[in-house]
Amino acid sequence: MSFADDGGREDDSVPPPEPGGLLPDPGGLLPALPAPPPVPLLSPPPPVPPPLLPPPVPPPEPLPSPPPPPVPPPPLPPPLPPPGLPVGSL
Incomplete structure (x- = not known):
């Protein structure tokens, strides 16, 4: 088996992976994520x-x-007693 010699050129279309398994960042540093909005302090309920x-x-x-x-x-x-009878004659 023989491979064609391309003159020592590497394929520039795919950059080599960076150490650590991260995807290559062609623009340099990744843009910083925006800071989350501050959490408003909750005032105690009345x-x-x-x-x-x-x-x-x-x-x-x-x-x-x-x-x-x-x-x-x-x-x-x-x-x-009924009238006509002597008293005590019963």
């Missing part, structure tokens, strides 16, 4: 006001005392 409490409920009024129980009627007298 304090949350306490929830509004409903107005206090007044204590319930005491219930009126129940009326006294009704007085029972007096007992009825013993029934009277």
